[in-house]
Amino acid sequence: MNLRRLSLWLSLVPLVVGAGLYWLAWRxxxxxxxxxxxxxxxxxTVAVAGFPYRMETEITAPALANVGPVTLSxxxxxxxxxxxxxxxxxxxxQAQSPQIIVGLDTAVRAVLTAPSALASVHVLDGRLERLSVSASDAAIALGFTAMTIRTGTFEVHVREQKPGAANTESPRLPIRGQMVLSGTGVRLGKGAPLVLAMEASAHGPARLIDYARWQAGGSIEVGSAVLSDPVGEVARAVATLVPGGAAANSANGAAAPLRLAGTIDTVCPASIAAAIAGTPPLSELRLRVPVRLSFEGSIGPGVALRLAGMPANLAARPRRGQLPACPRIR
Structure with missing residues (x-):
């Protein structure tokens, strides 16, 4: 072997050693x-593949469950x-035919199913830094109503927030979690396809997983929940939800409902009122100027909402006759 060829082989030694060390580390x-x-x-059975860039396994019929006051399975x-x-x-x-269940004190329960879904779970030091789920052609069943929500595309992002120093001047308790939800082609029951965008945050004296402590003064603040169609914004709501509390539970262990109150700014007030009341949809032209309605009530296990603020002169208000009529909400 001449010196030139020997030199070439010797130059490969660091590469071979490095690859071997990386293989041991990856293993x-x-x-x-x-x-x-x-x-x-x-x-x-767990078989790990994916060398050299990742560790990957496929699981048949996987199932995870956290059962308690806050349920996530x-x-x-x-x-x-x-x-x-x-x-x-x-x-x-990457999941095929997933089913995801989220529940809060058994009063509120949501079940999402879809042909497939992508999810990322970021957990650091025992805290949920971020959970993201995206799915297409999803169906969402809500435990407090028989209505099913169907979506074209759907995304939800949840983050557990580590609160900073307590602000003694603020009446609001520290933030404990945030949620951003979006969907296209969203149909509420038999409603028209709409676009949904929602942001919410949870506040309380303790983490949500410690529900018994969190519900003592805890609240969920819906900063905005917007329904739109191709013409524009149909309704925008803000709301506060407060747990009923252990004292509201009946002797047989029934869950306390969530109390809620908020406002809705909408150019289709009659359609919104019909959707909330569960009455047949009606034909309505969009208002030129939105009106603000207020609502209050409870959800879980049923729904009881009271709507107020409908203008007495609604029929006489200016309408956008050149635009398509209000969409069917549900």
Missing amino acids: GWADDFGAVMRTWFPGN AKAARARINRGPWRPELTLV
Whole structure:
């Protein structure tokens, strides 16, 4: 072997050694990832692949559940789960035929199903930094009404907020969590396809997972919930939801409802009123200037809302006759 060829082989030694060391490191990360997956899904076979960029496994019929005052459970026909070698706190999931259930003190319950979904879960030091779920052609069933919500596209992002120093001058308790929700082609029951955008935050004396402590003064603030159609904004609501509290529970253990109050700015007030009352939809032209309605009541296990502020001269108010009529809300 001449010196030139020997020199070439020697130059490859660091590369081979580096690749071997990386393989050993990746194998260790993969073993840790596999151990976590076996803890999450006991009884399932876990085979880790994805070298060199990620650790990945496929689970048949996965199911996770956190049962308690705050319920969060998920299951699917099959899921592909992966992590990056340097991001053990971030888990990505591709799920087939998923079902996700979220409940609050059994009074409020939402069940989401879809043909498929993508999710990312970022947990750091035992705190949910971010949970994101996106799905298409989803159906959402709400436990407090028989109405089903269907969507073209749907995204929800949830973040647990670590509160800063307490502000003794503010009547609002520290923020504990945030949620951003958006959807297109959203149909409320038999309503027209709408665009939904909502932002909400949870405030309270403790984390939401400690519901018994959180509900003592806790609240959910809906900063904005907007329904739009291709013409423009149909309605914009803000609201505050407050847990009924343990004292409101009946002797047989029934859940206390959530009390809520808020306002709705809308160019289609009669349509909004019909949707809330559950009466047949009507034909209505859009107002030139929105009106503000107020509402209050409770949800869970049923819905009881009272709407106020409907103008007495509504029929005489200027309308946008050149635009399409108000959409059917539900």
